[in-house]
Amino acid sequence: MELTTSWLHRLSSIFAISPQTQLMNQLSHPDKQSALLRKIIDRIRNSLELKVVLQTAVDEVASLLNLDRCSFLWYYSDTQRVQVVCECICGEGSPSSVGYHPLESFGNNGTAIAQGSLIVNYGQQVNSAGLLSVTRLLSGMAKYSQFTRTHQAENKSVLGSVSNLLIPVKSKSGWIGFIACLCDHPRRWKSGEIEFLESLAQQLEIAIRQAQLYEQTQKQAQREQLVNQITSQTRQSLNLETILSSAIAQLMEALKADRCLVHLVEHDEIEDGKSGYILSEEELEEAAKLVGFRRRHLFEVCRDPFPPSVEYFDTHGPITNWVIQHRQQVVISDVTQDPRIDSNNSEYEQAQIKSSLVVPVQANNQLHAILYLNQCSHTRYWSKNDLELSQAVADQLAISIHQAYLYARAKAAAATATAQAQQLAQLLEDLQQSQAQLIQTEKMSSLGQLVAGVAHEINNPVNFIYGNLKYANNYIEELLDLVGLYQKYYPEPPPEIQEHSETIDLEFLRDDLVKLLASMKIGADRIRQIVLSLRNFSRVDQAEMKLVDLHEGIDNTLLILQNRLKCNGTLRAIEVVKDYGKLPPVECYAGSLNQVFMNIITNAIDALEPLRNGEKPKGKECQNDACTEEVKPTISICTEIDNSHVRIRIADNGPGISEAAKGKLFDPFFTTKPVGKGTGLGLSISYRIIVEKHKGNLSCISELGKGTEFQIEIPRSPAISKNEEAGQKKEVLAATMASASPPDSK
Template sequence: MRAILDNAPIWILMTDVNGKVQFVNNTLCENLGIPESRFLEVEQYHQLFPEKEAANLHKSDANCWENNLPCHSEETFTFIDTKQHNLKLIKVKIKDDDNEVIGLISLGLDITESKQAEQKLQESEAKFRQIACHEELLNHLANQIRNSLDLDTILNTTVHQVRTILKIDRCHFIWHRFAGSTNLDETNNNYLDSWEVVNESKGENFPSLLGKYTIEQVGSWALRFLQLEIIRIDDISLVDDRKMQHFMVALGIISFVSIPIQTQSGKIGVLVCTHHTSVRTWDDSEVKLLKGVTDQLAIAIDQAELYNQSREVAFQARAQAQELSDALKKLQQAQAQLIQTEKMSSLGQMVAGIAHEINNPINFIFGNIIHVSQYTEDLLSLIHLYQQNYPDPPTVIQEEIEAIELDFLIEDLPKILNSIKVGANRIAEIVLSLRNFSRLDESEVKSVDIHEGIESTLLILQNKLKHKLQEKAIQIIKDYDDLPKVECYVSQINQVFMNIISNAIDALAEKRSQKFNSTGINQNSDIPENLPTITISTKVISSQEVRIIIADNGMGMTETVRNKIFDPFFTTKPIGSGTGLGLSISYQIIVEKHQGRLDCTSIAGQGTKFIIEIPIRQIIKQITEL
């Protein structure tokens, strides 16, 4: 029995009513580097532990003496390795056969690793909250590109959103105003060129910086702006350029970061973020975000300039109005397609990042659940052995067995551990699906399992498929054939599945909500044809092709609508709910990229079916062209 207690992976400490140690197991002695003899010879904790640790132990002892129930606490101890370890302690009174309290028994479990894992998880959550904020800004700017071609609106939105997301004192945009030839020679005193702050977002208590500034005022940084250099200053007082330092201090600037852009027409602008109230350290992720913002901003400015040029030409030559209208439409289509692609890329990057971050703590769980299960089996075996050899334990032990419902614990504990293992396996499956869906590095043609792409897409959309208030869950019926590996552009095929299945879910939304009457009762919900359903089937139709069919039993569409669904910008959704590009892009991916076919059949009031047919092998010519 002593050997078992000594080798238990927990601390065991027994003290008498005076606080003198009566028993200590080997695990505790080895962890602290204190021999058992030392524990048994001293009278008080402070002779063994540092002052703070001893005080905490005395406090938890006193709490246990004042209560009849087990006392739980969490303490920190310095191990022999000089590192701080977190232990979860439980203390219980010890009674003799006459039910008299003779001391305390303390059990301690080292939870340092789980604490560290919890901290890493919290850090990951904070990181992804930041990523989500950054993605929100980029998506908002991308939408601004689609919804507005007004340059002033685009710049105002940019500086306001950047200042809000980064929580800084000021964000402004500067244009280089060209006067004559550009002078890159710092020794030349020609200061006709200037830098003009045209848009800004600032705190209420800060003066406006709108207006023009000469190259003489801007100093040597003007040359760095023209050379499209990123300038990043955490503390202006540490800048060696005294002239530039005085200029910034005069403006009240303490921290400064600038990201330059150059438009297709050659114009140079600078997005500037400043902080006035304190020194601010610019994080690498923030600079990366700002670079992404300026990339989007450059696209927006280019589109706005092209739009304005188109309007001017239209005013000058009415005879070319139709031609300019067509050019503008193509420009908007290319712009919107770029935004759609960027959104899918952002989604893929986030999905891949989340999958990676989740994988770290889940590996920790997998690594420890095996040991926990083994320790549990050992402890339960010890209890069974004790019960066999001591069938009639003392009354105090028998009462404690009944109080904690030992038989139920013995039966339920393995089930709990098994549930944890099942949950961890489920998380691992989700991580794998997320990785399969993202596949951002697979830009070339590769042989893949089509079913993996479908399953990954369903996982991403799982929340939309679930039961919601006054809406039934959408049932998914799968009829998969034994498909061979198919050569394709993986991320693009996944995008097609995402677009079509998302449309099917939207088509079923009206049917799901219409099944409820004014009292909120779902009428005829058990009739199969009334259940919102998406059916996905796959089949090998020849030695060269496979077919994927995605069908829903939603409201369907008229023939007029069906004939337009693959047209760019055509949508039946309310304004702001759809771009009208999903099916158009899907058609291009299947037909143009993969030399396949994408067809649609629909009956109003009965449902819609999309038929995808793609070659199993892509020919060399296609791969070379793409």
């Protein structure tokens, strides 16, 4: 720092710089510089939205350095473009630069931008001696070894500025960004300013990564929500027009596209005879409507001011034929650059399409339709999230189309003969079951089978050890008896035997060997108990509701989590207080309930981590330094029976949960844990298991500083018998058959 200060004085004499401003005083002192950096970073991290993070960063830098403009730039190596994401314009009359710019527009600076190097440009009114001194100073500092100097006379200015400073913000994943400090007049950038901005860039990169992770989570939630909405619509109605029109409208809004169209592929458009649905001659008369249902069926939604394009849509266009042949996605950022599309293609000209994303709607090697997403207002570079979301919707649409076809075929068959009504009901029931299976196939977890398999593999060698311990104990006792007989009848053995007995401490061995075998038996019993707990916890053989002991499930869960409950390094042990009531066997899904116990107890362990580390509780009752030693991390588990319901209360004495967080506690992807530590799905899944699967209730009682308690209430037995449940299913099915209408035919 003394070297930096001396250089600043030297530069002051060269450039005739005025006395140091308050900013330079702050940047010259490590403590003040660190405090200023923390202050700015705290403001930047107030939000997890990427745009807010970047806008806050440029606002703070522009205000701090008194800039005319400050922008944040993204560099895209694949397209050789620079995007101005956000900017702060302090002066009046300066035009906005937000948008995309070709790399060539930055002149010689483009090479440095592509390399992610530091760029410093002082403008034209800096004397050569001063500029040479600054260059030597920066070159002599290791952290500025990649320093790049540009002249306005030799290079194009950056976004119309006279002097500029571009600080690179780079990540290990490969993306490159810049904090662009821009001035409309020559400016001598201080080394302290550059050093401070590079420190800020390092912290900004961390904030960007966190915001990107949050953004990915939000996009994943959006994708899941959209797919779930389409799934729900499929359950509510099997009318294909309703499903497709609603789905593509939601997809267009989610991706901010200008057009979205679904083309149900005709039979004569598919070259592979195995694709599509081929009806036999016997079925042609019955299914005449189905042929029209599959022929020239187009559904489109579009955004104003673009008119519908169904009338001039070419069902045999080049992209359509290519997708039918190759069954792959087509990503076109600029239709004028795609060799498959003729430059005079009237369809694209009339529809004003500039960018297009085309996705085949297929399942089980059957092409059902083609999904088109078109951008008309501007050229669009489709992101990875765009592709994933459109593919997820296409997969669900394939299921919906297939189900709608089966439904229409069943309705056509039922219309020919009322005597087949019972068979039709069975077919619709099978259809609903297959629908549920198709939806859940991708979400099934094999954790229970894995745990049971590991427990089984451990159980075999443990049984081998445990079974042989008994014989080993008998053999050793007989050998010890034999040694005792030798000592009885030969009380004075030869000196060599006497010396060896003293060396090995024969009397100690006789006493300790029995204890050693006993401890080995205890260890083997412990392993067998753990294996049994794992098998009981997984319950892979209990997919149906059975009478089980809830206390056994709770104890098995605690046994599996024992490693996290005990003392570990600096973490204090968690005391588990059990207050079990006299519960009868409860008819439930044992494996699912074990998962609920695991999620809630694991959350309690995570909540107690600060207390285990020795931090003081934040409650009102703790006002002295000895409070940390007095409060032990504790998890309390209480069970009781209330009339026809069983109640399980799991409480901890952690920091508690705020009222705002409690309202979202059971929402999917909501978590109060730090980024990367929680998925936000545990309590959501637990809520569905208790409320939807067991017809019970799951609630949370918590107050900041006073811990948290989760209450689980489930009935002792199902509220509806199997006969009543079957009767309700038949009523729902009959109502569905009466209200549902077949898909439109043309």
